[in-house]
Amino acid sequence: MQLTPLHVQGGRELSGEIAVQHSKNAALPIIVASLLSSEKVTLHGIPRLSDVATILDLLAHIGTRHAWIGENSLELHTPEILNTDAPYALVSKMRASFIVMGPILARAGHATVSMPGGCAWGPRPVDQHVKALRALGAQVSEDGGNFEATRQGSLSGQFIFELLTVGGTHNAILASVLGDGVVTLENASIDTDVVDMIEFLNSLGADIQGAGTNTITVRGVSALRGGTYTVIPDRIEAGTFMMLAAATRSRITLTNVRPDHLRAVTGKLQEMGVDVTEQGSTLTVDARNRTLSPVNITTQSYPGFPTDLQPQMSALLATVPGTSVVQDPVYPDRLTHVAELTRMGANITVSGYTQVIQGAALHAAPVKAADLRAGAALFIAGLTCEGDTVIDGVQYLNRGYERLAERLRGLGANVMQPEGLLAAAD
Ligand SMILES: CC(=O)N[C@H]1[C@@H](OP(=O)(O)OP(=O)(O)OC[C@H]2O[C@@H](n3ccc(=O)[nH]c3=O)[C@H](O)[C@@H]2O)O[C@H](CO)[C@@H](O)[C@@H]1O
Ligand SMILES: C=C(OP(=O)(O)O)C(=O)O
Numbered sequence: 001m002q003l004t005p006l007h008v009q010g011g012r013e014l015s016g017e018i019a020v021q022h023s024k025n026a027a028l029p030i031i032v033a034s035l036l037s038s039e040k041v042t043l044h045g046i047p048r049l050s051d052v053a054t055i056l057d058l059l060a061h062i063g064t065r066h067a068w069i070g071e072n073s074l075e076l077h078t079p080e081i082l083n084t085d086a087p088y089a090l091v092s093k094m095r096a097s098f099i100v101m102g103p104i105l106a107r108a109g110h111a112t113v114s115m116p117g118g119c120a121w122g123p124r125p126v127d128q129h130v131k132a133l134r135a136l137g138a139q140v141s142e143d144g145g146n147f148e149a150t151r152q153g154s155l156s157g158q159f160i161f162e163l164l165t166v167g168g169t170h171n172a173i174l175a176s177v178l179g180d181g182v183v184t185l186e187n188a189s190i191d192t193d194v195v196d197m198i199e200f201l202n203s204l205g206a207d208i209q210g211a212g213t214n215t216i217t218v219r220g221v222s223a224l225r226g227g228t229y230t231v232i233p234d235r236i237e238a239g240t241f242m243m244l245a246a247a248t249r250s251r252i253t254l255t256n257v258r259p260d261h262l263r264a265v266t267g268k269l270q271e272m273g274v275d276v277t278e279q280g281s282t283l284t285v286d287a288r289n290r291t292l293s294p295v296n297i298t299t300q301s302y303p304g305f306p307t308d309l310q311p312q313m314s315a316l317l318a319t320v321p322g323t324s325v326v327q328d329p330v331y332p333d334r335l336t337h338v339a340e341l342t343r344m345g346a347n348i349t350v351s352g353y354t355q356v357i358q359g360a361a362l363h364a365a366p367v368k369a370a371d372l373r374a375g376a377a378l379f380i381a382g383l384t385c386e387g388d389t390v391i392d393g394v395q396y397l398n399r400g401y402e403r404l405a406e407r408l409r410g411l412g413a414n415v416m417q418p419e420g421l422l423a424a425a426d
Contacts, residue, residue, distance in 0.1 A: 003394040003395050003398070004394070005366075005390045005391055005392045005394060006379075006390070006391040006394045006397075006405060006415060006416065007388055007389070007390055007391075007415070007416035008379060008382030008383055008388075008389045008390075008391060008413075008414070008415050008416075009364075009382075009386070009387065009388055009389070009414040009415075010248065010364075010382050010383035010384050010385050010386065010389065010413075010414070011384065011385050011386035011387075012248075012412065012414070013248060013249065013250045013288065013412075014244070014245070014248050014250040014252060014383070014408075014411040014412050014413055015250060015251055015252065015411060015412060016252065016253070016410060016411045016412065017252075017253040017254075017255060018241060018252060018253070018254055018255070018407055018408075018410065018411055019254075019255045019256050019407075020233050020234055020237050020238045020241065020254050020255065020256045020257055021047040021072075021233075021234050021237050021256075021401075021402045022044075022045030022046065022047055022072065022230070022231040022232065022233055022234060022256075023045075023047075023192075023193065023196070023231055023232050023233060023234040023235065023236075023237075024047055024049055024051055024052070024234060024236070024237075024399075024400050025096075025166075025193045025234075025236065025308075026192065026193040026196040026197065026231050026232050026234075027043070027045070027046050027047060027052065027231045028051060028052070028055050028094075028096045029096070029099060029170045029174075029193060029197045030043060030196065030197050030200045030229065030231060031043065031046070031052070031055050031056070031059065031074075031076065032055065032059070032096075032099050032100055032102075032103060032170075032174065033103065033174060033197055033200060033201055034059075034064070034076040034078065035059065035062060035064065035078050035081070035100065035103035035104065035107065036103045036106060036107065036174065036177055036178060036201070036204075036206075036224050037078070037204055037223075037224035037225065037226055037227075038078060038079050038080065038223070039077070039224070039225055039226030040075060040076070040077045040226045041075070041076045041077070041204070041226055041227060041228075041229070042069070042073065042074070042075050042076075042226075042227070042228040042229075043073065043074045043075075043076065043228075043229055043230075043231065044070075044072065044073045044228070044229070044230040044231070045072055045073075045230045045231035045232075045233075046072050046073065046074045046231060047072065047234070047402045048071070048072065048402050048403075049398060049399060049400060049401075049402055050395065050398045050399050051094055051096070051399045051400065054090070054093045054094045054097070055094065055096070055097065057090060058086060058090040058091070058097050058100060059076070059078070059100075061083055061086070061087070061090060062078070062081060062082065062083055062084075062086070062100065062104065063078050063079070063080055063081050063082035063083065064076055064077065064078040065077050065078075081104060081107050081108045084104050084108045084110055084111050084112060085111070085112040085113070085146075086098075086100050086101070086104070086111070086112070086113040086114060087114055088114040088117075088145065090114075091113060091114040091115075091116055091117075092114065092116070092117050094399075095116045095117075095119060095124055095167075096167065097113075097116070098113060098116045098126055098129065098167065098171070099129075099167055099170045099171045099174060100113060101113040101129070101133070101147065101149055101171055101174075101175070102133075102170070102171040102172065102173070102174025102175035102176075103174045103175075103177075105133070105138060105149045105150075105151055105175050106155075106174065106175050106176070106177060106178040106179070107178065109150065109151055110148070110149065110150040110151075111148070111149045112146050112147070112148045112149075113146065113147050113149075114145060114146050114147075115142075115145050115146065115147060119371065120336055120370045120371040120374075121331060121333045121334040121335065121336055121370075121371055121374075122331065122332070122333030122334070123333075124331075126147075126167075126168070128161055128162060128163065128165045128168035129165075129167065129168045129171045129172070130147065131159070131162075132159045132161065132168060132171065132172040132185070133149055133155075133171070133172065133175055135157060135158070135159040136155040136156065136157050136159060136172065136175065136176060136181075136183055137151060137152075137153070137154075137155050137156060137157060137181075138150065138151045138155060138175065139151070151175075153179070153181070154178075154179025154180050154181035154220050155175055155176045155179060155181050155183055155220075156179075156181025156182055156183060156220075157181075157183065157184075158183075158184040158185075158186065159172060159183075159184075159185055159186070160186040160187050161185065161186065161187040161188060161189075162187075163187075164187065164188075164189050164190075164301040165189060166189045166191045166193060166194060166301075166302075168189075169185065169188045169189040169191075169194050169216070170193075170194060170197060172185055172188075173185070173194075173197070173198065173201070173208060173216065173218055176218040176220065177201055177206045177208070177218060177220065177221065177224070178220055178221065178222070178223070178224070179220035180220050180222075181220045182217065182218070182219050182220070183217070183218040183220075184215065184216070184217050184218075185215070185216040185217075185218070186214065186215055187214055188210070188213075188214055188215065188216045189301065189302070190212050190213060190214060190301075190302060190303070191301065191302040192232060192235060192258075192261050192302060194211070195211045195212045196231065196232045198211040198216070199211065199229075200229045201224070203227050203229055204224040204225055204226070204227045205221055205223070205224050205225050206218075206221060206224060207219040207220075207221055232258060232261070233256045233257055233258050233261075233281070235257075235258065235261040235262050235265075235306075236306060236308045236309060236373075236400070237400070237401060238254055238257050238261075238262055238283070239262060239265045239306070239308075239309040239312070240309065240312050240376050240380070240401070241254055241285075242254070242262070242265060242266075242269060242276070242283070242285045243269075243309070243312045243313060243315070243316045243380055244312075244379075244380050244383060244408075245274075245285035245286075245287055246269055246272065246274045246285065246287045246292065246316050247315065247316040247319050247380045247381070247383065247384050248287075248383050248384055249287045249288055249289070249290065249292075250285075250287060250288060250411075251284065251285070251286040251287070251288050252284070252285050252411060253282060253283070253284045253285075254282065254283045254284075254285070255281065255282050256281060257281050257282065257283045258281070259278040259281075259283050262283070263303060264300075264303055264304055264305045264306070265305065265306075265309060266278075266283075268295055268297060268305060268313070269285065271293070271295050272292045272293050272294075272295050272320065273287075273290050273291065273292050273293050274286070274287045274290065274292065275287070275290075291321075292320045293320070293322065294317060294320050294321070294322035294323055294324035294357075294359060295317070295324055296324060296325040296326070296327075297310070297313055297317075297324070297325075297326045297327065298326075298327040298328075298329065299327065299328045299329065299330045299331075300330065301330070307328055307330040307331050307334060308373055309373070310326060310328045310331075310334060310373070311334065311336075311337040311373045311374050311376065311377035312373060312376050312377045312380055313326060314326050314337060314338070314341070314348070314355055314357060314377060315337065315341060315346075315377035315378070315380040315381045316380060317357045317359060318341055318344075318346035318347070318348065318357055318359060318360070318362060318381065319359055319360075319361065319362060319381075319384050320359040321359045321360070322358075322359055323356065323357070323358055323359075324356075324357045324359065325354060325355070325356055325357070326354070326355040326357060327353055327354045327355075328353050329353055332352065332353035333353075334371075334373075335350060335353075335355070336369075336370035336371055336374045337373075337374035337377040337378065338350055338355065340367040340368060340369070340370075340374070340378055341362070341367075341377065341378070341381055343365045343366075343367055344362040344363055344364070344365045344367065344378075344381050344382075344385065344389070345360060345361070345362045345363045345365075346360070346362060346381070347359075347360055361384075361385070362381050362384055362385045363385050363387065364382065364385050364386065364387030364388050364389040365389060366389075366390045366392070367381075367382075367389065367390070367391055367392070368391070368392040368393045369391060369392065369393035369394070369396045369397065370393060370396070371396055372396045372397065372399045372400045373400075374396070375391065375393060375394070375396040375397045376397065376400075376401065378391050379391065379397070379404070383408075383413055
């Protein structure tokens with residue numbers, strides 16, 4: 001859905017407290033994992049986002065009935081798998097949809113899932129998902145833009161991922177939970193979103209060992225029961241707000257945070273001279289009256305600096321005098337923010353996946369977000385400068401940030417609400 005542009009008038013200090021939403025990237029696989037149980041599952045801490053609406057549309061096609069039972073609580077029930085396919089129209093909207101392959105295959109014995117296609121910032125392969133399922137005994141073929149997976153018996157055996165993949169680890173675990181085989185995944189992702197999905201599945205009776213380590217063992221069980229689970233706080237939203245506080249040289253307190261999930265981000269902000277203090281699930285970022293220093297960043301898998309915060313960090317560093325170098329080898333083409341920040345006066349030179357950023361004051365300009373985190377970067381940049389920054393492509397922000405304009409207005413941000421920004425998920 002095309003939304004009217006967002007108007008941001010910055011150049012003022014922000015202050016106050018903001019509650020961080022629960023994690024989009026943990027919630028999506030947990031919603032998908034609910035497909036493995038034929039009983040009712042209740043999830044708390046589900047952010048109201050367009051990505052959540054998209055995954056619920058896909059699950060409705062597969063056979064899930066859902067009901068919102070509170071602002072951020074959702075009941076899901078999949079008594080049986082009605083359709084074993086995930087069509088292009090639904091998968092192409094959001095790449096995370098590809099992991100429905102695992103649970104459909106587990107419950108129905110076969111699954112047809114459209115190839116996910118590229119993102120705004122470049123290719124996002126799924127070869128590791130396919131290799132893992134094949135190594136564990138499934139047959140996977142490619143036909144007419146779809147992957148078709150079938151299995152005769154339970155999945156079993158060992159797979160060593162060739163690289164760390166969050167989605168690949170999700171998919172392989174989801175395919176292995178039901179049955180009587182034993183699956184060992186080596187070089188598996190230790191990402192917080194993988195750990196959260198495993199804890200959810202184990203709470204329904206799955207037998208998955210090794211969460212948070214590179215070796216995950218899944219012992220098949222005959223069925224999962226229903227249950228209730230609360231999703232972890234969103235470390236990417238928290239990191240976005242931390243960078244917003246630093247870029248606007250403000251003091252902001254974030255609640256509903258897991259500071260232990262944000263060590264790489266906190267460390268870099270401290271290295272820049274930002275004061276970050278933790279107290280339980282609260283984190284205060286203070287950049288008032290400070291001269292910030294440039295830093296170098298290289299993205300990595302968790303617990304390294306996340307690629308999902310690279311554009312926001314680039315926007316912050318574009319305001320910090322001196323030379324910073326930002327490298328994103330995880331997604332080398334994730335650079336759609338650069339041309340738009342340049343329209344706002346940023347001095348960024350790109351070579352491969354490396355940005356060399358010479359910090360300077362930015363100025364307002366009309367800009368366009370081409371993806372979710374690029375949109376967040378432009379939002380941060382707009383809040384650092386006076387004048388009217390008009391951000392087009394607001395629908396991307398709705399993918400990942402719940403009621404962003406309204407919540408930031410609570411911190412004193414001057415953001416005009418475009419029509420439709422609240423109506424993200426139903
Ligand atoms: C919905 C969700 O949770 N999305 C996150 C998830 O995406 P996603 O799970 O898709 O990302 P992966 O962790 O799989 O990708 C990491 C790296 O592995 C590569 N790769 C991945 C799979 C594969 O089969 N082959 C392959 O080469 C990718 O191109 C990338 O370079 O983790 C990314 C990396 O932290 C984040 O940017 C996304 O926001
Ligand atoms: C890129 C993201 O999500 P996805 O993997 O669904 O594209 C993100 O959350 O920043």
